[in-house]
Amino acid sequence: MKEFIEKIENSIKEIDSIHTSNLRNIFQDALKEIKNHHKIDNYIGDFPTFIEPVYLGDSVKIGDDVLLGPNVYIGNNCELGDYVELSNTIILDNVKLGNNFTLENCLVKTDSSLNFDILKEKNCLLIGQAESKENLKKISF
Amino acid sequence: MSDKEEREIGRIQELESTNLAREEIRDLVIETKKKVERDNDILAERINKEFVKNNIKSFDIVGSIGAGKTALLEKICEQISSKHRTLVICGDITTRVDADRIEKHNVETVQINTGRECALNAYHINQIIKNKDLFNYDVIFVENVGNLICPSEFILGTDKRITVVSITEGEWVIEKHPMLFKMSDIAIINKIDLLERLGTDIDKMISNAKNYNPKIEVITTSAKTGENINKLIEIMGL
Ligand SMILES: Nc1nc2c(ncn2[C@@H]2O[C@H](COP(=O)(O)OP(=O)(O)OP(=O)(O)O)[C@@H](O)[C@H]2O)c(=O)[nH]1
Ligand SMILES: [Mg+2]
Numbered sequence: 001m002k003e004f005i006e007k008i009e010n011s012i013k014e015i016d017s018i019h020t021s022n023l024r025n026i027f028q029d030a031l032k033e034i035k036n037h038h039k040i041d042n043y044i045g046d047f048p049t050f051i052e053p054v055y056l057g058d059s060v061k062i063g064d065d066v067l068l069g070p071n072v073y074i075g076n077n078c079e080l081g082d083y084v085e086l087s088n089t090i091i092l093d094n095v096k097l098g099n100n101f102t103l104e105n106c107l108v109k110t111d112s113s114l115n116f117d118i119l120k121e122k123n124c125l126l127i128g129q130a131e132s133k134e135n136l137k138k139i140s141f
Numbered sequence: 142m143s144d145k146e147e148r149e150i151g152r153i154q155e156l157e158s159t160n161l162a163r164e165e166i167r168d169l170v171i172e173t174k175k176k177v178e179r180d181n182d183i184l185a186e187r188i189n190k191e192f193v194k195n196n197i198k199s200f201d202i203v204g205s206i207g208a209g210k211t212a213l214l215e216k217i218c219e220q221i222s223s224k225h226r227t228l229v230i231c232g233d234i235t236t237r238v239d240a241d242r243i244e245k246h247n248v249e250t251v252q253i254n255t256g257r258e259c260a261l262n263a264y265h266i267n268q269i270i271k272n273k274d275l276f277n278y279d280v281i282f283v284e285n286v287g288n289l290i291c292p293s294e295f296i297l298g299t300d301k302r303i304t305v306v307s308i309t310e311g312e313w314v315i316e317k318h319p320m321l322f323k324m325s326d327i328a329i330i331n332k333i334d335l336l337e338r339l340g341t342d343i344d345k346m347i348s349n350a351k352n353y354n355p356k357i358e359v360i361t362t363s364a365k366t367g368e369n370i371n372k373l374i375e376i377m378g379l
Contacts, residue, residue, distance in 0.1 A: 038237075040254070047235070047256030051268055070251070070272050087268055117144075 001037045001055065004030035005073070009092065012109055012125060020141040023125070027107055027141070031071045031088055040068075051087075063099065075110070081117070107141075181295050184263040188270065188298030195275040198225075198378065199283075201297045203321055204305030205314065206287035209331040211239045212364035213305065213373070214284060218246035220370065221379050225279040230269060232261040232286045239284060260291035263298055280379060293320035301377070307332040308341035315349040322353040327360065327376060334363040 007026045012018055038053040045062035051069035060074050063082035068074075072086045075093035080086075083100040091097070092110040099117040108114070109127040116132050123140060130136040162170040192199045202210050211231075218227060227248040231239040232255055240252035253265050261283065283299060285292045289306070296302070304325040306314045309332055315322060322328055328350045330343060347359045358376055362369045 049256045049258060049265070050254040051265060052237070052252050052254075070269060088272070 001030075001033055001073070004033045005075070005090075005092070008090065008107065009110065012107070012127075015127065015137070015139070018125070018139060018141075020139070023107075023141045027090065030073065030090060034071050034073050057093065178294070181263045184267055185296045185298035188263060188266055189300065191270060191275060192281065192298065192300065195278070197275060197278050197281055199281040199299035199301070200377065201283045201285060201292075201299040201302045202305060203285040203289075203292040203302065203325075204287065204329070205289050205307070205310055208287070208305045208307040208310065209362075209364045210284050210287065210305050211242055213329065213331065213362065213370070214243050214282060215246055216364050216367060216370045217282075217374060217377075217379075218243055218248045220374055221280065222247040225379060226277060227280045227282070228273070228278045230261075230266065230281070230283045232265070232284060234259075234286065243284075255286055258291075259286055259288055260295050261285050261297060262295040266297050289314070289318040289321055293324060296324075301326040303327040303329060303377075305329040305331055306346070308335060308339055308343065308346075312342040312345045315346050315353070319353045322350050322357060325354065325357055327358045327373075329373065330359065330361045331364060333361045333368060334366045 008030055011023050011026060034055050035053040037055045039055050040050050042058065043056050043060045043062050046064045048062050048066035048068055054069040054072045056074050057076035057078065059077050061079040063080055063084060065083050066080055067085040069087060071088045073090045075091060075095065077094045078091055079096045081097055081099035081101065084097055085102045088105045089103045089107070091108045094111045095108050096113040096115065098114055102120045105123045106121050107125045109125065112127055113129050114126065114136060115130060119133060121138070125139040125141055127137040128135065159167065159170055159174065202214065204210050214229060218229065221227060229243050229248055229250045230253065231243065231250060232253045233239055234256065235254050237252045240250040244250045251269050253261060255261065266283065283297055302325045304321045308330060315328070330346055333343070336343070343361060350357050350359050360369055360373055360376060362373055
């Protein structure tokens, strides 16, 4: 799994020079790889619903009424609010999501903090230290 | 609607008792409950269309905790896996125990861990099948979370629903749980290998099921000895 995640990280390092079709391919490859790394035994919080495969990194905090999967990767030290629903989505390390997020086919960059409630997105890369939806950077891929 | 109200509605929905709603939000709670149930049914209908379009035979296996749903599925898959490309979706509060047991019989499995929810719903099934190429399957089984109450609230879009109980639960178990039998196509009374020891009144169980639903097919089985498993497979049309 690690190599797949590193590939993604490298391809989005320079936000201004992201090659979206390339990103789409490595993202899809990484999603497919999750099924070989299903791991949900270690998290902090209420009991979410999991549809396998789901990979949870270390020290992941999960709010109430959360639905994860299928094909979800969550990196280390992430925090998900209440009513979050993720499918076919990769969340890199140290990310914080607010309440009531529905993400499908999304990628959230390392250290992003989406400090607001209610977001529904598909097929995009999300980046930022955002206190509202308006100052969130979004790149469709 | 404020955040607090929304949470309150969520909580009441989980408890499934409209009576607990404060006067001011009672209407809202009732409306929301109805909408959720309707949305589930619409989605289930769409799922069934997909199954039918792809020539897939589909079954939702519900039943009490430990009645033998997984054991029966193991026996069925053992028999049919060489003939039918089979997917089994297993619902449990936690663990992958059931999926692991069934996977040994050469079928593909997906485990859903529902956490706090006591039944699978059509949304769960839809999330799985929209990520699969249905062209690759002939048969789909869903093993629902074990209990005889919650699954009656949510249909899943399968062609048939099968309810499993076992004779260790006592001869009143069917009489006490009318809802599921009313909406099932097949009732399985399992663990009949233990009949001599337990002396359960099976005739009463059969007639209770028939009373609630005259169209239901009732079959007695043992997943342990394999008794009537072939007959069950035949009734299922596999
Ligand atoms: N004697 C006997 N034991 C059975 C039979 N079917 C299942 N068992 C046993 O009953 C126990 C529960 O069986 P499972 O197949 O796990 O039951 P289940 O309905 O899938 O249970 P949950 O998924 O936990 O709700 C196991 O120890 C089985 O070996 C049967 O026909 N006869
Ligand atoms: Mg089981």
